[in-house]
Amino acid sequence: MTAAAEATKELTNVTATGTPLLHVENLRVSFGDAEVVKGISFTTRVGRCLAIVGESGSGKSVTARTLVGLTGPNSLVRADRIDLAGLDLTRQSERSWRAIRGREIGFILQDALVSLDQLRLVGDEITEPLKLHGWGTRASRRERAVELLGSVGVPEPEVKVRQRPYELSGGLRQRALIASAIALDPKLVVADEPTTALDVTIQAQVLDLLAESKVRGRSIILISHDLSVVARLADEVIVMRGGEVLEQGPAHQVLHQPRHEYTQALLDAIPSEHTRGVRLVRPAAADSAVRRTRQPIDRDSPVLEARHLTKVFRGPDKVDRTVVDDVSFELLAGETLGIVGESGSGKTTTARIALALLQPTSGEMLLHRQQWSALSPAQRRPLRKRIGVIYQDPLSSFDPRWPTGRIITDALRTGSRPPSSGAEARTRAVRLLEQVGLGERHLDSAPLRLSGGQRQRVAIARALAPEPEVIVCDEPVSALDVSIQAQVLDLLTDLQDELGVSYLFISHDLGVIHHVSDRILVMKEGRVVESGAADDVFERPRDPYTQRLLTALPRLAQA
Amino acid sequence: MTTVAVPGASALARLRDVRFRIRPGTAVSSLIVLVLLVAVIAPSVLTHRSPTAIDLEHTLLPPSLSHPFGTDDAGRDLYTRVVYGARESLGIGLGATALAMGIAIILGFTGGLAGGIVDTVIARVLEVAFAFPVLLLALLLIAIRGPSVTTVIVAVGIGSAPGYARMVRGQVLAVRNADYVTAAGALGHRRSAVIRRHLFPNAMRPLVAVITLGIGQSIVWASGLAFLGLGVAPPSPEWGALLSAGRMYITTSWWLEIMPGMVIVLVALAVTSLGRTMQHQLEGAAR
Numbered sequence: 001m002t003a004a005a006e007a008t009k010e011l012t013n014v015t016a017t018g019t020p021l022l023h024v025e026n027l028r029v030s031f032g033d034a035e036v037v038k039g040i041s042f043t044t045r046v047g048r049c050l051a052i053v054g055e056s057g058s059g060k061s062v063t064a065r066t067l068v069g070l071t072g073p074n075s076l077v078r079a080d081r082i083d084l085a086g087l088d089l090t091r092q093s094e095r096s097w098r099a100i101r102g103r104e105i106g107f108i109l110q111d112a113l114v115s116l117d118q119l120r121l122v123g124d125e126i127t128e129p130l131k132l133h134g135w136g137t138r139a140s141r142r143e144r145a146v147e148l149l150g151s152v153g154v155p156e157p158e159v160k161v162r163q164r165p166y167e168l169s170g171g172l173r174q175r176a177l178i179a180s181a182i183a184l185d186p187k188l189v190v191a192d193e194p195t196t197a198l199d200v201t202i203q204a205q206v207l208d209l210l211a212e213s214k215v216r217g218r219s220i221i222l223i224s225h226d227l228s229v230v231a232r233l234a235d236e237v238i239v240m241r242g243g244e245v246l247e248q249g250p251a252h253q254v255l256h257q258p259r260h261e262y263t264q265a266l267l268d269a270i271p272s273e274h275t276r277g278v279r280l281v282r283p284a285a286a287d288s289a290v291r292r293t294r295q296p297i298d299r300d301s302p303v304l305e306a307r308h309l310t311k312v313f314r315g316p317d318k319v320d321r322t323v324v325d326d327v328s329f330e331l332l333a334g335e336t337l338g339i340v341g342e343s344g345s346g347k348t349t350t351a352r353i354a355l356a357l358l359q360p361t362s363g364e365m366l367l368h369r370q371q372w373s374a375l376s377p378a379q380r381r382p383l384r385k386r387i388g389v390i391y392q393d394p395l396s397s398f399d400p401r402w403p404t405g406r407i408i409t410d411a412l413r414t415g416s417r418p419p420s421s422g423a424e425a426r427t428r429a430v431r432l433l434e435q436v437g438l439g440e441r442h443l444d445s446a447p448l449r450l451s452g453g454q455r456q457r458v459a460i461a462r463a464l465a466p467e468p469e470v471i472v473c474d475e476p477v478s479a480l481d482v483s484i485q486a487q488v489l490d491l492l493t494d495l496q497d498e499l500g501v502s503y504l505f506i507s508h509d510l511g512v513i514h515h516v517s518d519r520i521l522v523m524k525e526g527r528v529v530e531s532g533a534a535d536d537v538f539e540r541p542r543d544p545y546t547q548r549l550l551t552a553l554p555r556l557a558q559a
Numbered sequence: 560m561t562t563v564a565v566p567g568a569s570a571l572a573r574l575r576d577v578r579f580r581i582r583p584g585t586a587v588s589s590l591i592v593l594v595l596l597v598a599v600i601a602p603s604v605l606t607h608r609s610p611t612a613i614d615l616e617h618t619l620l621p622p623s624l625s626h627p628f629g630t631d632d633a634g635r636d637l638y639t640r641v642v643y644g645a646r647e648s649l650g651i652g653l654g655a656t657a658l659a660m661g662i663a664i665i666l667g668f669t670g671g672l673a674g675g676i677v678d679t680v681i682a683r684v685l686e687v688a689f690a691f692p693v694l695l696l697a698l699l700l701i702a703i704r705g706p707s708v709t710t711v712i713v714a715v716g717i718g719s720a721p722g723y724a725r726m727v728r729g730q731v732l733a734v735r736n737a738d739y740v741t742a743a744g745a746l747g748h749r750r751s752a753v754i755r756r757h758l759f760p761n762a763m764r765p766l767v768a769v770i771t772l773g774i775g776q777s778i779v780w781a782s783g784l785a786f787l788g789l790g791v792a793p794p795s796p797e798w799g800a801l802l803s804a805g806r807m808y809i810t811t812s813w814w815l816e817i818m819p820g821m822v823i824v825l826v827a828l829a830v831t832s833l834g835r836t837m838q839h840q841l842e843g844a845a846r
Contacts, residue, residue: 355745377750384747396738399757401764414747466746 017047021219022067022188025081029062031074036062038243042236044188049210049220051234051251053227053266055481056452059243064192064223068107069097084188102129106181110193115177116165122149123161126180133184148179152209170343171202178209182218189213192223199342199508204552207232225481228270228511228554231255239263255556269486272511273556280486280515295500297518298333301368303469303502304354304387305330308363311349311526323349324360325526331470336496336503338517338534340510340549346526351474351506355389356380367470385415388463392475394455398447404458405429405443408465415466432461436491453484460491464499472504477512489516510553514538522546585836591829598645608636610643610796619812629814631804637814641822644796648823651712651797652778656770658716659723659777664763666720667727671735671762672754682728685721693718693780701789708797711790715780719773726769730762737761771834775827782823798823 022044029037037059044050054060065071067082069092082089084104092100101107109115116125126148127141135141142161149157152175165173174194181189191210195203211233214220224230230237230251237254239247239262247260258264267273269280311324324346331337341347352358353365356373365373367386375383391397398407409425412418412432419425430440436457447455456476463471473492477485493516495501507513513520513534520537522530522545530543541547597604614634622629628637670681697714704710734740735758743753778798784790785799786806793804798819805815 357741357745381747381749384745389742389745391738391742393738397742399739399743399761401760410743411746462746 017045017217019046020044021046021085023081023083024067025079027063027066027079027082028077029059029066029071030076031072036243037066040238040240040243040245042238042248044219044221045235046187046219047214047217048235049214049222049233050236050238051222051224051230052238052240053224053230054240055225055483057242058240060223060240061192063240064107064190064221067188067190067221068101068105069094070107098132102181102186103133103184104186104188106184106186106189108178108181108189108191108194110196116173118164118166120164121161122163122165122168122176125165126161126176126183129180129183135184144183145179148183149176152176152179152182153205154179171198171205174198174202174206175209178206182213186218188219188221190221190223193225194222195229196224196226200510200549200552200554201342203229203554207554226554227255227266227482228272228556231556232554239266266482267556269482270511270556271486271489271509271515272553274515279490281483281490294497295334297335301333302330302366303333303368304372304504305366305369306350306354306363307366309350309353309360309365310362311346311353311358312361323526324353326363327521327523327526327528328363329521329528329531331502331504333469333502334496334500335518336505336516338505338507338513338520339523340507340513340520341523342508342549344525345523347506347508347523348474350523351472351504354504355387355472385466386468386470388466388468388471390456390459390463390471390473390476392478394459395447397459398455400448403444403446404433404438404450407447407458408432408461411462411465417467428465429461432465433458435464435495436461437487451484452480453487456480456484456488457491460488460495464495464501468501470502470504472506474506475508476505478507478509485512492516510538510549522549582836584832588829588832588836591825592833595645595649595826595829598642599649602642602645605642606636606639608639610635610640612636612639619808619815621812622814622818628818629812631815632808632812637801637818640796640801641798641819644798644801644819647708647791647795647797648778648781648799648826649774651708651715651781651791652774654712655715655719655777655781656773658712659718659720659773660766660770662717662720663723663727666724668731668754668759668762670724671728671731672758678728681724685724685728688721689725691721694783697780697784698789701784706789706792708791711781711784714784715777718780719777723766723769723773726766727762730765731758734758734762765838768834768838771837772831775830775834778830779823779827 020043024043025041026039027037027041028035028039040063042050052060052063062071066077067089069089071077077090079090087100087104089100116122123142123145126145130136130141130144136144145161146157149160154160154172154175160168160172160176165176168176178194189210194210195206198206207229210220210222214233220233222230222233234251237249237251238245239254239260241262247254247258247263254263255267258267265281271280274280306327306329309324309327310322312320312322314320327346327350329337339347339350349358353360353373356365356375360373364371367383372380372383402410405426408429409419412425412428419428426443429443433439433442438454438457438461442450442454442458447458450458476492477488480488489512492503496503503516505513505516517534519532520534521528522537522543524545530537530541530546537546538550541550594605612635614630616634617626617630618632618634620626620630626636626638628641631637631640666681666685670678693715696718700714700717701710740753740757743757744750781790782799782802785797786802788803790799790803791797793800801819802816805812805819808815
């Protein structure tokens, strides 16, 4: 406690923007024999934001946790120096860490739903750090909670403090978590993927909030895999991979004149920065001559047609909610139609109606100009092979007992040309796996043991197996790292060029939608607010909501 | 996380992945269950005597080297009787658990899959049945049908069915809405095929261990019924019947109660402990 108190005294003297606040030199973290952070050094400054960028397993989150002493009991942290304005963070007991966390360093985690205690009031969660550090009285703390929630842009804060985390939307929860992290106004805020689970407009609000605290002279360490988010906030960027720093420098330099090829690959992988037809993964120099030829879009034959779809759900409170409201669209053979919207916009419900997994309350769905949604389940079954689906979480869409090979041969049997023998099924499964960039060696592997990207490739192979004309892609890349996302998006485009399959592509990510789609449908609260050619919607949005979405979309150019 | 395995080597790789950490408890339990199985299949391997050989010169002898569990009031070797009784006792345990699971699967799947009013009715009936003591139900059945091995199996089976049925129903409800079940439907598989190939095996998988636990419990229940004189009648070497027969000499010949009682406790413990180990393994294997 005394060490922390002394440090606080010192900290108050450090105010001028640009003054170094935290020094980290040669930080190494290992778990058992595995070293996950291999000697990194950085300095954060007052009123500046340092971003640590990397993909899963790069060691960026472990680095962040080191700064609040939360690496866990099995970890070994070594560093030549970790110094927060005179306070040596390398030798703190668990007891003294508690005095530092919240007061000197605020920590914001990615998932507010699991970080906040579901059974406690939001207000109690926010006043917790105040109480722990003996701030004010019960009444004044409650007042402060309302004030803090208001300051992070939560409407009706005096109502929200009396609610529980699960009663709030994702964006509000994240803001409540930020409010509790900044309750004591710490000098340094460590934010680990603070906006990853959020819709673009909410993401923009959260980033603005962090930018504001930067102006107030706070120092921020932002951990992210998303370079476009980093561009919005960071002054300095560190690019990590496999526990090592690949590149480190001022944000505009790293983002616009990257020196390391991995940084370049990450930048190439950002879908919003590249229009349709541009590969997100640079081909190796040898096969740069490969140019894609696209199957022509057949304007006369819509493969899938939605006519005035409406879906009403009755809630447990007996109130009817219109989730999808008069949605119509046509999907032509060989094209990609993107449906973009934030959570609760009805896009996933639309996808489920398109797949006839859900019946519309009114309106109808046509497949090849034939009845689709109006059929009985038995009549529909033989037609199901013509429309495939790829889910956001491939793992949960596989039977946990089945190996990859069985998942694919099972799908082959539902197609129009079921394999006549086990040997044929195997050959065709291998061919499909090769088509999606996997191979025979994956036939026997359990999906649980595959990486996220490989799992999604298996899901794509399964969707292709019955040779469908349409594939509904429901957020297929949302759970993937940027570079893996880029590979999967490239694969989907390649397969369309090769096979002429149509995609109904659902996503909350405008960048991804713009990159893959020929035409775009923007949904809000169940209604289509704008539709048109991808570039028209993206470059010249007419609807105010679309305009707002696009302004909220982080772009590299902002750095 | 990625395993790149040559098809032939993948089984080996998987073997290496599974960490066989055999705890001493598991080893002892396995040994007990092994001996139990030998007693069921070939009791003569474990003893050279006959379970019914009366020797009136050596009645009620305490445990000794020649009679490790002692002898009963007819001079029969208690150890031999316990060995020969294993078949019936385990038979009752298995039979009762199988019957209970059968009823549970029918009720649980009907309720979980049908939903609506059918499910509500089944759920309520199960709750009432669950609140009804197994022993009372068994007494009722035995009063009607008279004591026999079949009656004991039916009584214990029906008595423990509601508990399992609730578990099965819960599993069905959880798996029914799993993404892979929806995905199989979206691929165009028949509902019956989806139930048979995805729903049933995945819903039952976590229950395998529960079944093992149930066998031990059924043995204890059957023995309890027999002790009360409501199970298998005394001339039989069934463990409960041994307890029941020894009741009269409890003050003078302790071994008639303690020896079979200890065997019941050990077997129930061993089976339960193996069931727990299995449960952990399966939960570890599943996500």
